[in-house]
Structure formats: structure tokens, C-alpha cells
Amino acid sequence: MTIKDKIEALREELREHNYNYYVLDNATITDYEFDIKLKELEKLEKEHPEFFDANSPTQRVGGGITKNFDTITHKNRMYSLDNSYSKEDLLDWEKRLQKNLGTTEIEYTCELKYDGASINLTFENGKFLRAVTRGDGFQGDDVTTNVKTIKSIPLIPKKDFLLDFEMRGEIILPLDGFNRMNEERVANGEEAYRNPRNTASGSLKLQDSSEVAKRPLDCLLYQVVTNERKYETHYESLEAARNSGFKVPQTIILAKNIDEVLEFVNSWDEKRHDLPYETDGVVVKVNNLLQQEELGYTSKSPRWAIAYKFKAEQVTTVLNEITYQVGRTGAITPVANLEPVHLAGTVVKRASLHNADQIEKLDIRLGDTVFVEKGGEIIPKIIKVDLSKRPENSVATVYATHCPECDTELIRTEGDAKHYCPNEFGCAPQITGRIQHFISRKAMDIDGLGGETVDLLRKEGLIKNYADLYELTKEQVIPLERMAEKSAQNMIDGIKKSKEIPFEKVLFALGIRFVGETVAKKLAKHFKSMDNLMQADFETLIAVDEIGDRIAKSILDFSSNEGNIELVKRLKSYGIQLEVSAESMENQTDKLKGKAFVVSGVFHQLSRNELKKAIEDNGGKVSSSISKKTDFVVAGDKMGPSKLAKAEDLGIAIISEQDFIDMIN
Template sequence: MPAADENADADNPYLREPPTDFAPIEELSETEAEQQVEQLREAIRVHDRRYYVEHEPVIADRTYDTLFARLQALEDEFDLAHPDSPTRSVGGEPLEAFETVEHVAPMLSIDASGEAEDVRAFADRVQREVGTVEYVCEPKFDGVSMEFVYEDGWLERAVTRGDGREGDDVTANARTIGSVPQRLHGDYPEFLAVRGEVYMPKDAFQDYNRERIERGDEPFANPRNATAGTIRQLDPSVVAERPLSVFFFDVLEASDLADSHQAELETFPDYGLRVNDRVEVVENIEGAIEYRDRMLEARDELDYEIDGVVIKVDDREAREELGRTARHDRWAYAYKFPARAEVTTIADVAVQVGRTGRLTPVALLEPVDVGGVTVSRASLHNPAEIAEKNVNVGDTVRVQRAGDVIPYVKEVVEKGSEGHYELPATCPVCDSPVERDGPIAFCTGGLGCDAQLRRSIEYYAGDDGLDLEGLGEKSVRQLVDAGLLDSVADLYALEREDLTDLEGWGETSAANLLSEIEASREPPLADFISALGIPHVGPTTARELAREFGTFAAFRTAAEAEPDRLEDVEEIGETVAETIHDFVTSEANAVVVDEILEHVSPQEADTGAGGDELDGLTFVFTGSLEGVTRSEAQDTVESHGANATSSVSGNTDYLVAGENPGATKQDDARDNDVPIVNEDEFWALLAERGIDLE
């Protein structure tokens, strides 16, 4: 789990795929209730952060609502209320990347339920406290809620909801959204703070996700995540390129307040503020329930995601009298929709091009709940399976998760199309012809295909390659898009000015990357073989190949002319041997490898046997070591019986930290109680075990 979850109890059952079939409260002892309350509080804090701050929720909204309701019920029944409980405060906190700004008025959450009786209970309380009222009913948008402040008609600032009291100043990004007026029109008040919901239309979301998949980027899970990830971009030009929109739906504060919510909304279009056309005023709560049922039926017709409706007291004076709790306004209630369960519609199909050129069709779905997780895409595997299941765009399908992890289309429930989806005849990225190998389809563009190129550079520079710090997915994309990298070999032609002219690069970061690249010109043979990205050849297999052949030339010759000899290497069978042979004999790949070898001279590997002095130990290395590379240090410990891995886990025995070590690996080591040793301590440890490196 990410940073928000690092301190959470790993045994907490409510963190991932939580159970919602709780035992009756009356069957719990006080001790059992206290334990469950603590676990629920801990889990809800984690889920609040995932949702409000990181925008990467791991459970569905209805599952969260069930956990929250259970916590409230337990606190009430056993008198366990506490000021620090999530039931007493709004989840989330501002990100540090933006200036933190206090809201002009609290942006609280809304009490919610999926049960009609709870909605009627809300209306009964309103009736008792303020008498008969009318209600304004609105769709409950599933986007990012924000405060927009206008002074003298000009947009002064736009702030995310944050923790409800203060949020992130994202004004520069908000100004790029076409439906956010920079200046109000008409007879507007001198000061106006309004609440709006920024969202990505569903059609635009599917188009945008398709583009991301086809260019090799990870797609967004749902429109809300796409919106949240966009509005917090540090570069407003990135926001301007993404299809965001906004509905304005409430007044937070104004120099001239209307008497009712309906009157406020009626003035919004006069000011240039966009409102939703599905808003209705009803006379009583039964009218509100009927409104919700109509919106549920119309849900799939809308071009924006909603997960229920919001019912608000219309009269502002009655609102003031009803007041608020620490968490929510008492004059509003959300009547939630049931989660879409497993059955949904295929909105589109995108084709992802992998590092090896394999084409993977991905179904873009109307978001659906599958086992407590919201899913908006699913694998279609390959053309043969698509034909067998007769799957196409527009079909209603049942989605499941393989091993409760990877979503896939299990079957067609109802046909909404003719025939089945056909893969394109040419690559969606480079237009090269597509060839079939049994049920699998491949782009023939090789490393000349941008999708394969980018992924190849990322792999070459990654943990399983030459481990070039500072050259991750984002920076590779930036360098490729800037025209600085047309092949892996172009890495060695980069100059300081090439980098410092790019957004986000300074003298220090440029110098550090160029230093990493320079140091990679004589890599250990195993690292170089792994870095080439040969299918099925990762670091472990690459080390076995290096030990077997000693030099890259010997390995390449054997792979080209004697593929049967590869099968003598441990962990390599006939299939992997054929894959290696196909890779090295590919004309396109051979050109790229030759270009790299003009700049790189892989070291000769030791083909002799080592000792077992470090048998059973696992090492991870970070930072630069004096006199040896990390790969040489890995080879040293492995030649004496140890394992060398790229990431820290509970099975790691030592993290060796050189100069400029990575913060993530050190944090992981502390979290897993793994000893962190410096270079001197590392060499001393080897000496203590009788390893003489002279």
C-alpha cells in the first residue's frame, strides 16, 4: 500500500476488500466492540486519505459507507465517541505541492444512505425542527469538489475541498477549464464564493483513456481519478489539454444572499456559472425519493458520473436554523445509488502495445463495482478469446477479477452490437503491419515503434536494467516527446543543455542523470543482457547467461547460431531459448543493439564458481558505491551464495546505502526493520565472513 497505508495494521480486515456482513451489534462484548471501533477508525482514516488526498481509493463508495455507518453505530451503542474519530471530522488534507488556503466557509461532507427509510428519517427531523419545507434535488456528481471565489466579478482563487476547512490553491489550473468563467456576467454580487464540481465527461474520459493506453500510459481507473489527477498537475498546460468541465451548485458565502437555494441557482446562469439541467424542486420527501428513482433510471444516459442524488432544504433561513455538525450540514442528505455489480457496458476498446510489441485489447467499461473495487477497464486477452466470447463495443458484459486482482470480461450478458471486435490491421501507434502468432498479435515495428521504444528505454534504465536513477517513466516520456530520444543509444548523446531547456530540469538534476549515463558505459554483462528487454529474460536469467558465456559477443553468437546451447543454462527451456534466438536475429533489434554497443562495452563476467559464505542472505543496494558499481557489488554477494534483489521487503537482510541513496528504499527498510549499512560496514561484513576481495 502507498504512503498513507504504511503505518496501518497489516492485520486490519477493513483495509482491503473489507467484509461488510457484520455480526449483530447486540452479540458483541464491550471488548470486541472497542477492538472493531479501533480497526474501523484506522481503516477509514486510510481510505479517507486514499480518496481525498491521493485519489486512489481501494474500495467502492458503498463499501466505505457501510464501514462508516458501522463505526457510527458502534460508537453510539457503546458510548465510544471520541474527538479524534473519523465520525467527528472530514477526511483528507491538502497536498504540500500547492499553497494551502482557508475556505471562506466550511466545505463539509453530506450525510448519506442508500435506504429510503433513512431519507425519510432525515425529513422527519427537518419537519420537527423547522416545520414543512420544500427540497431542491440535484444529481450527486462524482468528481472533485472545489471552492471558486469571485471578487468584483473576477475569479480570485479556486481551492480544492481538502479537509473541508482548507484546501489547495489550484487557481492557475482552474483558469484553463473552459466552463469556469474568469469574470462573471450580469448583476453579480461584489463578493461571491460558490461551490462547484469539476469532472471529466464520460465520453471524453473514454477517448482520453484510449489515447493513454495506445501510447503506453497507464489508464485512469475512472473519471473521478482522471479529474483529481489532472486538477493537481503542477503544469497548467497539462490541465488545459485534458477535457475537464464543471457544474456550480451552491453558494458558500456572498455579499448579497438570496432567500432560497432555488433562487440562487436561477441567478447562476446570469453570472455565467454553469448549472445542471436535472435540478428539480419538490414539495416533500416522497417527491425527492421519486426524483432519485428517475435519476437512477437515467443514470446511464448522462455524460457524467453520478452516484446518487442530493436533497437540500430550499429555504436559507431554515438551513441556518438546522445548522451543521463537525462533519456535515444538517440541511442536506444524499440518497445513494446501489453500486453497479459486475454487469456493465463496453464503451470502447483500446489496443495497448507492450514492450515486446504484443497487442493487448482492453475493454473500456462504464465503471462497475467488482468485489468492492470500482473497475473501468478489463482485459480481453487476445483475438481468439474475443471471437470465442463474441465481444464487441456496446455489449453488456459480466466482469470478474482473476485471482481477485486483474479484471477481465467473463461473458456477454446481452448483445448490443453485430459480431465481435476485430483488432486493427496496423499498429495504433506506428502504423506498422500487425502479424499473428497463433492467438497472439504483434506490431512488427520493433524498437522503431514509439510505444515499444519508450517502454524499452524505461526498461533499459529501470531496476531490472542499468538502474539509471533520474530516468523514470515520466522523464523518458518527456525526452521522447521532445525529440531527444529516438533510440536507446540516444541516451549517450544527451547533453546538459538538452535537459536544462526542458520543464522541471535544473543544473543539478541534469548533471546527476548525465553522470548516471556516463557510469553505465561499462555495465556488468548480466545487467546489460537484462537491460535489453529480451522477453522472459530478467535479472536472474541474465546472470545465469552471463556466467555461462562470459562475454556479450559469446552470448550473442550462441543465441544466433546455436540456440540449442542456451537450453544448457539453468532456468532456460526450449521456449525461452527460441524467444532469445528470435530477439537477437531480428533485424530491427540487431540495429538497435549495434547502436548501443557503439557507446557501451559490457564487462566480462566471471564464469567460475564462488563460495557459500553468504548463503541464505538477501541484499539490496541503493546509491553509488566507491570503486565498484552496484551491479558489481550484487555479483560479489551472489558469487558467495547470497541473493541480490532490487526492492526491500521483509525477506531482505541488509540494505547497503552508498552515496545519494534512494529515500524510498531506506523508508521501506525502516518499515520492515531491515538493517541499513554504509559501504564501509558492508565490506567489513564480508570480511567477517571470510570473503577476501584482494
């Protein structure tokens, strides 16, 4: 046996032992025997560096130092899930699925919703390449060096799986390991960690990977993302992943209907407390991958999946004070300041009261004993008041009349739930909030500049609005607290680089009320430039697909404000992209303007996403379900028979993939 063969054989043997121990929980050799073999491999690799392999078992012990975690754009966006809390929510979801798919024959998978840090693992040519955190769903942090130390993740899956793919999962800290870590910290006189989820998430951002290797992190996988059409169902792909060495929990089941889904939910609502890790609900998915493709996504979530949240934990505590926060749009949010109380693994001191109507509805008063729960297990909220414990001298709450920051009288327009501070350009939290929104990842994505620095720049009088950022110099920012020459240069470079951000993101960054990411994309595509948008009248605006009265009025208010007109003029002078670039206009036509398409089935020349993009690039609209408003159905192989029948009943033109390509050419 050659040295190379010996090294390869040792690597393969150690991978198998890792799999048996960390995935199957079935050790086949002792820790001592494993360590002896690992040391033998380390010695051989050191003596023969020409056979180095980044995915060798010896690379799992850590030692690499990461100073800065690079931001990586996800090849496939990581969406969040819609939540449900009742059988009615699930039945409504099922009706939407049946309507969109045109069939009642839908099979589901049920799996536990793990409470940890979401991760995306990329494999190329059958080998582990990169690990990236979820981040904002569009991009996240490269934590490859740290994730390599998690032994349950196979760096080279077994060969009968896919070649190029992504695995989605959750990095968790099992309860036993978490408790052991806390026992050690307390024994060393250190403060205990609050909960496993935050500790797992924080572990991924430690700079020294050898420290990460000491932590008993695990990775539970729940989704395969690939362009290879090797598997027909979600369940089949996970079974194959499990057989290839990935730790896919055995708790996943197939369900034929919502009743079977609820049986799973009710069963695990009881049993979840016996699990070795934390879980806060059940994820229900359409099992058939073709049906998943047909259903597609909303701007935030997949239509083919939903999270059913277990009933939230409740505690009682006392309301000490109501304060008021000012958001970037001037919206006022009342906040309940509570007697600190433990809830779902964290200490809760504050909870949102939403608006004046909510306070009146609950009749909540200072000194009340209140029931608090975590809405969606994340944000604490007050559900009701324990009237039996109300103090005798209790006085009804009077909502604030003036801004807590600038003392401007608050306004509330008809039909609006919230009060607003109208002092847009003179109220400190609004100024800071708008700039923080402007620099955020989904907007201008300015590296080297965070929320605290924005607040500091404003307090020092260096900026009053987001246009001022483009006049900052390194010399101005170096004297700031905790600002060194390199970080000052990074900030200035980040601001300069943001001039390359495309118009649709700039439009979102401007912070026009009700203009979110999706609306900004539609407006950018329709109007092509900021000038065109700001000159549009009400009728022109509401004629744009999905732009209603409220959004149109908000755009008109923004466009007629002298302060905003001046800001946009300044941004243009600094070279910010305030119109659609020539590159993105390439291949854009109005050939399909006013036409609505439904794409259904399997295609061969273009992927489903490429087809949809081609429709939109040529001015058409893509719908998920067939209706009287549909003009064409682009039909591929395996199109659902009920969808086909509906299109024929409505007299809608059914065209092939080639027909469509001919149409746009």
C-alpha cells in the first residue's frame, strides 16, 4: 500500500467512526483508539504535505483564527416561514394549496422545528465547500472554519448522493452539553449562559475555531437544495441525505391530510420536553418537489411550507411603567416596562403594547399584574390583565399626546392604528432610524458602518441625513470614540462602494413609508428612474400592479416634500444609482405587457425560474394560480391534470416551452 493509499484509508476509516459516533450514536471503537488513529493520520499528513485535504478528519480540531467573517450572498435565498397557531390556520393554508395546485391530492411531511442557528452548507463535486449563516436570507456570514469542527457534519458525503447541492439545517446545542458548559462556567466564577439557542449562534462567531471545537455543537439537517432532479419528493431527498451521512432526525413523518398533521403536533407538544434539544413547533411541507416548484414563494416565505408553533409559555409579572419609542417613520410604539421575569430561557423586562387601541382593549394600567408570553417564541407580548390583583388606587392609562423625544404633538390619521410624530427632519430617533435603514444590508449595504456609529456621527453633528454620509472624510471620523485609522478607512470605502448599489435597492433604502423590498422592485421596474417616480400622479401610481391607494399617497407625500426633493437631488450629485442601469435593461422589452402567465410542469430548455424571469423581463406578469385573468399557461411535462382541465374550461391558451421562446424572440 502506498503512503497516499494509507492516508486515504485512514481518512475513510475515521470518517466512518465519526459517523457512527456523532450521527448514529453508536460508537464502534473507544475514544482512545480513535485518537491513536487520528494522531497516525496527522503524522502522515505532516510528513507528506503534498496529500493535504481540507476535508480530512484532522481538520476538524480547529485552530484557524477568523478576524472578520466575510459576507457571502446565498446562491438560493433562505426564506423565513409563515406561522400558524391553530387547526383553522392549517385548514386555510391547505385550501390555498389546493386552489393553487388545482388538486386535493397533496401529501405532507411533518418535522420538528429546531431552536438553533440556521445554516447553509454548500457542497461542490461531492465535497464540503462552505458554511454560511442565514443572515437576512439574501446573504450571511462565512463561518466555514468554525462549522468544520462540528463532527456530525460529513465533509465528504457517501458517493451515491448528489454532487453539487446545498444542505439547510440548524446548528444546535443539545441540553446536556449546554448544562455541562454552564456548570463549568459557574465553577469558574463566570456568569451562566442564558439559553442554548443564543449560545449556539454565538459559538459560530467565535474567532478561534479551536474554542468552537470544544463546544458540543450539533447540526440537524432539514432540506436539500439542488438543480439535480434525482429525487421526486422532499421526504425521499432527506432519506437519501441520511443514508449519505447527514444527521437528519428520525422524527420526520409523512402525512396524508391536516388531521394527520395535527396528530403529529399534539403528540410532540407532549413529548418535546423529553427531547435532547429545544424545539418550538412543527414545520409542515408539501412533500412533492414538483408541487413545491408550482407553488413558489411570496416575497417572504415559501407557499409550500408553514410552521405550526406550540402554545407559547406564559408567566405573570407586574407592569411598572409605560414608555414610548419613536421609529424611523415617526411611528410611536408604547412599551411595557416590567418587573424582570424568566420566560422561555430569557429574562424579560419589556414587552410591546403595539398601540393605543391595544392598551384600551386590555385596559392595562400601571401596577397591574399581567400575563406575558413570547409571540412566535421571540417577541414578548402582554396577553391579558389579572384584574383580581389590580391595585385599589388604579387609574386608567392616558396615551401620550406629545413625542417623547422632541415634544412635537402627535398625530393619528383616520384608519391608522398608530400615532405619529410629524417632526420628520428634527426628531433624533427618526433621523438616526432613517440613516440606519439606509445603510442596512437589504438597502445600501454599507460595510464598516453600524447603528451605534450612525448615532455617534449624528450626535457629533457630522450627519443630519443619509445624504451627508457621502461628504464624510476619514479625517472627520478618526477622532470618534473607538475609531481607528483602519476602521475609519473601511467606513469611507464602504460608503463609496454603495454608489454601485442598483436602483431598486436605493429606492428601498430611501425609507418611503409602505415601500418595502418587493414594492421597491415593482416601482423601479415600472418607472425606471427616481425622476419618473417622483413626477407620477396618483392615477399613474395606482395603475402599477399591486400599488394601492395607501402606497400611492405615501409616495406622493414623499415626492412633494421639499426636504426629500433636496435629499434626492444631492444623492444624484454624488453618483448614487437613481435609475435602472443599462446592463439590467438589456433583454428587457414590453412584448408581454399586460399579459398574465401561469408556469406549470417540468421544462427542459429553461428552468422554471428562468421562464418566470423571462416573462417578467418582457413585461409580463407571473401568477401562481389559473383564473379568468390568466392569458397563457406555459405547460411542461407532468403538468397537473386538474390545472390543465381548469385552463381548458376557461378557454385559456396553453402553450409549450418552445412556443413561449418563439413568442419572446
